[in-house]
Amino acid sequence: MDRDPVPVFQPAIQLAKSRQGQLLSTAMSKDSLAREKVRQFPTTPGVYLMKDGVGRVLYVGKAVNLRSRASSYFTTAAEFDRRTADLVREIVDIDCIETDSEVDALLLEARLVKDIQPPFNQELKDDKTFPYLEIWTREEFPRVEFTRKPQSRGTKLYGPFTSAKKLRGAITALQKIFRFRTCSLDIDEQDERWRWFRPCLLASIKQCTAPCNLRITKEEYRRDIDRLKLFLDGKKDKLLEELREEMRVASQDLQFEKAARIRDQLKLLENLSLRGNLEDHVQPEVFFVDPQKGLAGLQKIFKLPAPPRRIEGVDIAHLSGDETVASLVQFIDGLPFKHGYKRFRIRGVEGIDDFASIREVVSRRLSRLAKDGESFPDILLIDGGIGQLNAGLEAMRAIGVTPPFTISLAKQNEEIYVPGEAEPRRLSRHSYALRLLQYIRDEAHRFAQHYHHLLRRKATFEE
Structure with a gap:
């Protein structure tokens, strides 16, 4: 004879409800003092200390609103969190310490946990991943x-x-x-x-x-x-x-x-x-340049034998469309070296021709270094894309010098062009190496624009 199936989980549910009722009854008798005190708590920031029957601190917590936060432990919803339910079963008393602000509450909580080491804060004390x-x-x-x-x-x-x-x-x-x-x-x-x-x-x-x-x-x-x-x-x-x-x-x-x-x-x-x-x-992300990390990043990315000590950056600026100037900035150990900054008036180029201007600046700079017996920079950075990079390399071949490691940085997509590579490099915007290159490129641009404005002002006064 067929029988209607009886749900096997029904007795388990009934047992759970029975035990839950027993626990609630016990908790009500033990924590009645705590519940009453919580109703008198202020609504200001502070720290609360939960205690057992002998006055031992079980748990320390912080709150923006002491009354609201402490009351939440004695609600029906709290019973469904095992750890919270275990804590509430032990609570007999509760105290609070008001603070002037949430910052003060945050700091006071950390100090009390460190000093008292409450058992229900134990996982915080032991876990090294906490901040x-x-x-x-x-x-x-x-x-x-x-x-x-x-x-x-x-x-x-x-x-x-x-x-x-x-x-x-x-x-x-x-x-x-x-x-x-x-x-x-x-x-x-x-x-x-x-x-x-x-x-x-x-x-x-x-x-x-x-x-x-x-x-x-x-x-x-x-x-x-x-x-x-x-x-x-x-x-x-x-x-x-x-x-x-x-x-x-x-x-x-x-x-x-x-x-x-x-x-x-x-x-x-x-x-x-x-x-x-x-x-x-919470502070929005602020990008800063870390010279040492930037130099180490450049060494790793471009497989250089050592972190580059001297980097020079080149940029071109146009004066009223009929005269071109250029700047060269020098960074040593990732920091600006103002005594090494140079300014150039482009002499051999008519009209606007960035590529020809780059060729002239690179040629004049490296020819002078070679003539004076001085070392070349570890990195020569040119502002621009593949065309500007090739112009710089052509200038070096024309004067017969062994080129230093030369790259260009295009501003639109922050792409880095490297000799012999078909595609530009795209570094993470979080990269310290990219930030350092951007800093040098932007400083060269600033210095070129400054020279541009000086010449324009001079021309205005001469009119």
């Missing part, structure tokens, strides 16, 4: 960076943090106040060539004091880093007191520019809580 804020204290101008691979020496670490995006937002928010660098440039204050280095966008928007351009002394920069450390260590009140005193002294000494900068720092610190959600402050 840290790292200050490279041994550098002349210490950089501050986000990292998942903290160094064991020469750095000061803060973290680990639970949210990578919020940490990035915090770094951006703090950079607007303390104006530290986040790049990996190896800056030497004694090397005057850094005075000619072009800072990235962060200097223009006043989020960095541009130590790469030596716009700030090592002592002044380190003072800003010390202030950042005070804030990160939770000594915000002490920091505010020091800044107010320093502003007062600067005003008395008639150092009004310094006093104004400190005033702006104070205002930003005091208004930090008004900055909104940290995730809204």
Whole structure:
């Protein structure tokens, strides 16, 4: 006789419901104090500490809204997350610490987890892939960076943090106040060539004091880093007191520019809580040129015997359509060497002819170097495409010199033309090698345009 099939999973569902009811009943009796306290929590940013029956801290968390975040643990939805349900079963008490801002809450959470080591934060403590804020204290101008691979020496670490995006937002928010660098440039204050280095966008928007351009002394920069450390260590009140005193002294000494900068720092610190959600402050990508990484990249990409030490860039500019000028810029170890910059008035070309102009400039430059017994550059970079590259190579053959490694960079698609290769190279826009070549190409263009404007102004006055 046939029987209707009985679902084999039905008893399991009934058992699960029965156990869930028992767990809810137990949890209600144990965590009633915690539930009641959560209802009294403020709606401001801060940190909450969940405790067991003997007062041991089980878990530390942060919140933009303490009441809302802590209440979420005692909802029906939380029961379906195994880890959360395990935590809630142990909770008997809960406390909170208010902070002035979400940044403060993020930092306080990291400090408490590190000091208390709560069992339900254990995976955060052990997992090395969680993000840290790292200050490279041994550098002349210490950089501050986000990292998942903290160094064991020469750095000061803060973290680990639970949210990578919020940490990035915090770094951006703090950079607007303390104006530290986040790049990996190896800056030497004694090397005057850094005075000619072009800072990235962060200097223009006043989020960095541009130590790469030596716009700030090592002592002044380190003072800003010390202030950042005070804030990160939770000594915000002490920091505010020091800044107010320093502003007062600067005003008395008639150092009004310094006093104004400190005033702006104070205002930003005091208004930090008004900055909104940290995730809204994640810094958009800012491209900067790292000379050493750029040189190493060029060596690898073009299979050079060593990183190029001297690179020269050539560009052409036209004056009112009837006169052509050219520029040559020189970079040593990836940095501009202004004493090596040259300007040329094209003499042997009538009208506008970029190829002929390139031939003349390359011929004059390399002939002079050969005559004076000087070495050729490791790389000669020509602004333009395959036509400009071939023009430069023709000039070298015409004067009978062994050409240095010569390439051209076309601006439209940032394509690199290499002798003997049918197709241009296309590097990632993130490539340090490409960024360095772009920097040299753009500097040659700027210098050519500057010479162009000088001659035009001179011609105007002579009329």
